[in-house]
Amino acid sequence: MLWSSPLIAVALTFALGAAVFAAMGQPPLAALHALFVSPLTDMNGVAELLLKASPLCLIALGLAVGFRSNIWNIGAEGQMYIGAVFATGLAIHFQARWGGWMLPAMILAGIAGGLAWAAIVAALRAHLHASEILVSLMLTYVAALIVKYLVFGPWQDPAANNFPFTVSFEDNALFSPLMNYVAALEGTRLNTSLLLTLAAIPLTWVFMKLSFTGFQLRVAGDAPAAARYAGHSEKRAIWIALLISGAAAGLAGVTEVAGPIGQLNDRWTPGYGFTAIIVAALGRLHPVGIAVAALLMALLYIGGETAQVALQLPRAISYVFQGLLLMALLACEVLVHFRVQWTATTRSSQAA
């Protein structure tokens, strides 16, 4: 049941989605096919899927480490913003001078940005006991406003006619396109940042499964009393969980601004940081499960964009599907924790 419940949840979501389409007067199967199958029929579609799945997977891997130890960082979105801000700050000021060192410096800066934003949460949670859920979320709103301030203010491209975006990044501040190396990917937007995500999957597995710190984090989540009794520091667990998820989110921010976006603007993310929470839950906090779940959620995004173009539906449809999916998943959890037994109801008339 542990692994079949996500599958049941996905099936349930698509069934609900079909019902929604039917209610809206669209033929349900044709609509589902248009949204979720036809975008994947060519190489470009598959590449777009991977392009969206990559940041989702990266963030969710980091979040899963925290969720394992019962630390609910739900502000990955904000940590991703600040990661992007740090990397952008370097890029727009130094890209003309730093040459080949530009991108590595941006990656480090992005990670540092995510770390810094998550460190605020960790400090307030570990030492002042403030709820990490509320603090990380509040900081996401603050981070979004900081991005707005920068792109409408000091970092605005002078040639942008007051549109809210920075100058475009030069080639040395961008991940290089994979099509330069693989001919089959000609014309796609995939870039080398995908390799970072692919490396992070086994790394996370090794960390959680084989390292002692990973073990401590798992104990802290599964049996907090045992963790305290064994002398594991709760504060340390909080710091590690938040720093890892912050770093991952910051890195994801860099892969976006130095990847498909190529600049910082005020609407560069479709909420990857929030969706990654669902990815982590759907993937059962396991690295491989998360990779699969990230592909599925990326498919929901692509379906949403297709719906916008093909069926004139608003993009919010992908959030509807995401919410439904998480709800269905939680409903199916009951099958993991309990065994459903169908019993005949004993009626009082029988007893009488």
Place this chain on the structure above:
Amino acid sequence: MDRYDPLIASGIAAAIPLVYAALGELVAERAGVLNLGVEGMMLVGALAAFATVAVGGGLTLALGAAMLAGVAAALAFAVLTLTLQANQVAAGLALTILGTGVSAFLGRGYVGFRAPATFEDLPIPGLSGLPVIGPLFSLNLLGYAAIAMLALTSWFLFRTRAGLALRAVGESPAVAHALGLRVTRIRYAAVLFGGAMAGVAGCYYAVAQFKMWQEGLTAGNGWIALALVVFAAWRPWRTALGALLFGGVTGFGLYLQAAGVHVSPFLLGSLPYLATIAALVAVSASPQLLRRHAPASLGRPFFAGD
């Protein structure tokens, strides 16, 4: 009229929906249920209210529709967490994501219109002209009702048997169950009340304060309401105090802007969120204090078969 009146008035206007949302959440948490879906419930409530007035329904109908929408959203959460025993944190997040998505999806046709019917201020002659506290006497109907709701909730929780039962369920569901209280039923009622109140808050944003609909209209205020409950140490009247404080911070930002102070509106906009963090830290710094006030079984599922 002195020059601070607009500041106080805008502070109070910002505080009222927070009072409703925080009161609803407070009752749910007093029964031991942590519902992080306030933002989502507020958004569906806001859209329901706006859509009702947009198609020509009156304000009473709009308020009813908003409460109904909030209750429906809360019901989904209650079924997940109380009947199916799902994790309350995750279910609350799911509710917020779903509420945000559904309201954005269904509300696309209403963006850009002004609400044709709105709750207008009803100044009390004489009192509304008073200095400093004058704005308290020129609220709209929902504003006055918020004060009544505060008194009512406080009376219910601490002066009635049903309120005692609700608090018992939040402190120790096992004991409450042994005493013959219907734990799950009481929790359902508390969560649904929270949904109704979040709906009223949404209604306030859509047809009293902003008088319009747009995606994410509530701008994180549902989360601020959640923080307010902690800040108020689960006491109804203190939520009002906290809400006024937060409203004051919002009003202060607007006031600075109006006074021509040269600060980016985006940075001023972050003040309420930073104030929320500061308030949370202030009350959480002493864990003993927090533990003494928080309902003992907050966030823990109860299963009668245990």
